[in-house]
Amino acid sequence: MVYGSLRRLLHALSLALLPPRCLVCGEAGSGGLDLCAACRDALPVPTAACRRCALPLPEAGVCGPCQRRPPPLDEVRAALLYAAPVDRLLPRHKFHRDLAAGRLLATLMAAAFAGAERPQALVPVPLHRARLRERGYDQALELARPLARRLGLPLLDGRLHRVRATAAQSALDATARRTNLRGAFAVRGGPLPAHVALVDDVMTTGATLHAAAQALRRAGVVRVDAWVCARVP
Numbered sequence: 001m002v003y004g005s006l007r008r009l010l011h012a013l014s015l016a017l018l019p020p021r022c023l024v025c026g027e028a029g030s031g032g033l034d035l036c037a038a039c040r041d042a043l044p045v046p047t048a049a050c051r052r053c054a055l056p057l058p059e060a061g062v063c064g065p066c067q068r069r070p071p072p073l074d075e076v077r078a079a080l081l082y083a084a085p086v087d088r089l090l091p092r093h094k095f096h097r098d099l100a101a102g103r104l105l106a107t108l109m110a111a112a113f114a115g116a117e118r119p120q121a122l123v124p125v126p127l128h129r130a131r132l133r134e135r136g137y138d139q140a141l142e143l144a145r146p147l148a149r150r151l152g153l154p155l156l157d158g159r160l161h162r163v164r165a166t167a168a169q170s171a172l173d174a175t176a177r178r179t180n181l182r183g184a185f186a187v188r189g190g191p192l193p194a195h196v197a198l199v200d201d202v203m204t205t206g207a208t209l210h211a212a213a214q215a216l217r218r219a220g221v222v223r224v225d226a227w228v229c230a231r232v233p
């Protein structure tokens with residue numbers, strides 16, 4: 001309670017000292033966000049999408065490929081599509097440690113997922129410890145932490161591990177992405193809740209999330225969803 005009041009006070013102070021500024025166009029921010037109303041309205045928000053892979057569809061449902069070959073994810077939600085300006089904000093957060101961009105993206109994720117069926121816990125997709133050392137922070141965890149706090153969900157950090165140092169997916173084609181991630185994750189520790197949602201920054205082919213979901217299922221998780229900041233259409 002004291003901690004909550006202190007956090008609110010610090011937040012009010014930081015707003016007074018550093019008024020929000022749009023990270024996209026530099027105009028004054030709106031609604032306490034580092035985003036102006038015009039840029040918020042222009043965000044690439046998915047309308048209808050496949051329930052199992054979040055690929056945009058003309059109307060909500062399950063896409064052909066997911067019907068033919070059901071993925072290991074029960075439901076995938078994407079807050080945004082990976083298009084301008086999200087394709088600049090996410091790399092700023094991931095590669096340049098832009099904390100304001102991370103905060104903004106986590107806030108947009110919380111708003112987008114507030115109405116989703118609630119999992120019992122959020123599980124961030126982990127980096128391998130070598131990549132974590134190199135980068136200095138874990139971008140999925142940096143999104144998942146404020147998201148869990150805003151939605152009042154437990155965060156299971158440190159239970160899912162990347163046991164192989166995989167090459168960056170961004171440098172590979174779709175087939176190589178699947179091979180790259182095969183067996184890359186393992187779960188450590190005791191029982192996990194029956195229903196969790198993985199959290200990652202981007203979903204492109206889904207190979208990363210699928211490998212992580214398979215590891216969670218092997219560990220006894222019954223339902224695995226994924227909540228990503230952006231889906232590459």
Ligand SMILES: O=P(O)(O)OC[C@H]1O[C@H](OP(=O)(O)OP(=O)(O)O)[C@H](O)[C@@H]1O
Nearest residue numbers: 168169170177202203204205206207208
């Ligand atoms: O859906 P997919 O095709 O698997 O691609 C998405 C993954 O690729 C990116 O990470 P990447 O492995 O490039 O980099 P990182 O390990 O440095 O975070 C991204 O952060 C996702 O985790």
